[in-house]
Amino acid sequence: MTRSQNTNLIETVQLNDESEVFNLLGNFDENLEVIENCFPVTIIPKSQGIKVKGDQESVENTKILVNTLLDSIRKGKKITAFDIKYAADMIKEGEQDKVREVFEELIFTTERGKKIKPKTVGQKTYLKSIQNNDIVFGIGPAGTGKTFLAIAMAVASLKRQEVNRIILTRPAVEAGEKLGFLPGDLQEKVDPYLRPIYDALFDLLGMDKVHKYMEKRIIEIAPLAYMRGRTLDDSFIILDEAQNTTSEQMKMFLTRIGFSSKAVITGDITQVDLPSGKYSGLSEVTNILHGVSGLAFVYLTERDVVRHELVQKIILAYEEHEKQND
Numbered sequence: 305m306t307r308s309q310n311t312n313l314i315e316t317v318q319l320n321d322e323s324e325v326f327n328l329l330g331n332f333d334e335n336l337e338v339i340e341n342c343f344p345v346t347i348i349p350k351s352q353g354i355k356v357k358g359d360q361e362s363v364e365n366t367k368i369l370v371n372t373l374l375d376s377i378r379k380g381k382k383i384t385a386f387d388i389k390y391a392a393d394m395i396k397e398g399e400q401d402k403v404r405e406v407f408e409e410l411i412f413t414t415e416r417g418k419k420i421k422p423k424t425v426g427q428k429t430y431l432k433s434i435q436n437n438d439i440v441f442g443i444g445p446a447g448t449g450k451t452f453l454a455i456a457m458a459v460a461s462l463k464r465q466e467v468n469r470i471i472l473t474r475p476a477v478e479a480g481e482k483l484g485f486l487p488g489d490l491q492e493k494v495d496p497y498l499r500p501i502y503d504a505l506f507d508l509l510g511m512d513k514v515h516k517y518m519e520k521r522i523i524e525i526a527p528l529a530y531m532r533g534r535t536l537d538d539s540f541i542i543l544d545e546a547q548n549t550t551s552e553q554m555k556m557f558l559t560r561i562g563f564s565s566k567a568v569i570t571g572d573i574t575q576v577d578l579p580s581g582k583y584s585g586l587s588e589v590t591n592i593l594h595g596v597s598g599l600a601f602v603y604l605t606e607r608d609v610v611r612h613e614l615v616q617k618i619i620l621a622y623e624e625h626e627k628q629n630d
Contacts, residue, residue, distance in 0.1 A: 313363050317370050318353045320378075325349060327377045328370065338385045342369065342392035368395050376407040381419070386610060390424060393607075399425075411453075412460040414508055420456045426608035427453060433600040434568055439561065441546075442570045443586070444604025450570040451544050455504045457568070458540035462522070467540045467566070469521065472501045474544040475528040475553060498525050501544060528553055537562035546571035546586040548578055554585025574622075 319325050329336045329349060336347055343366045345358035356366050372391050373383050381387075391403045406428050411420040422428040427449055433440045434457050442450040458470045502525065505514045517523040528549065543549070543557055546569045561567050571586045578584060590601060606620055 313360050314355055314357045315363050316353050316355050317367055322351055324377060328373060335388060338388045342389060365395055368400055372400055372403055375404060381407060411456050412463060415510060423610045424608045426604045430602045433602050437598060437600045439567045439599035441601045442568060443573060444608060445572055445606060447609040448604035449610055450604060452504045454542045454568040454570055456508055458542060459508050461540050468538040471524045471536060471539050471541045473526055473528050473531055474498060475548045501525055531557055531560050534560055535562045536560050536565055539565045541565060541567040543569045547573050547576045547584050549585035550582055551585045551588050554589050
């Protein structure tokens with residue numbers, strides 16, 4: 305009988321106490337089915353451990369998965385279904401050590417106690433690039449955490465007093481024509497375009513502190529057009545939705561960066577909303593600045609999507625459709 309055919313293997317994974325069993329398996333054992341679906345095994349909960357039944361390879365992989373998750377649980381991490389599935393995928397590829405590194409990374413802890421961490425290897429690479437470079441381009445599909453993680457790094461830098469202010473901007477694609485018909489002053493007109501940035505800041509800092517920082521100009525949120533003619537020193541600057549910049553806007557933004565500043569440019573080059581005939585500044589800059597030292601391009605993929613698991617499948621389906629129609 306071969307190793308994969310041996311379906312009678314039963315092994316016990318010992319846990320320290322019942323609380324670890326609860327943290328591993330979740331409320332009403334909701335994680336148990338997730339783990340069983342990762343590998344063809346049956347899991348039997350015990351008071352201070354679990355029994356794993358299946359073929360030898362599946363049992364061994366499940367034990368690696370459980371021990372990887374336990375390492376994180378013992379360091380205070382709450383395990384989610386996404387964590388389990390992602391760790392299992394990495395174990396199948398023999399890269400479980402990378403999962404431990406990802407789970408151990410911590411950007412900072414919010415005032416409400418929420419720990420902000422990368423969730424994938426790609427996200428960790430992105431964060432390391434931001435730490436090590438003055439300009440970073442984060443390119444990838446929706447749901448990969450490009451904007452949220454960049455803002456988290458900006459807030460962490462501000463807390464460590466590495467910068468004096470945070471500047472967040474994005475192009476208002478329709479500003480030239482339709483904005484004039486919206487009610488309110490200019491700030492009220494552009495706020496809908498900047499809402500995702502506000503949402504991330506509120507999550508990280510809380511609404512009161514965000515408003516306080518904005519009043520003191522420690523945090524500035526503005527459409528890209530406001531950046532023209534400025535030099536931005538001692539700042540952490542984020543350009544979001546950069547696929548909707550023109551070539552001229554991208555050049556203008558990149559030449560605003562001053563001393564002791566860091567810039568992160570995020571975008572999805574498959575989601576360009578520019579008018580017909582306008583070429584995306586983000587698509588162009590990947591060719592112009594390729595190989596320039598001091599900056600980095602990080603490409604996130606569907607594997608880094610941390611939204612509903614169907615989002616990954618949707619992205620892959622669209623990519624396959626586009627390939628067939630090229």
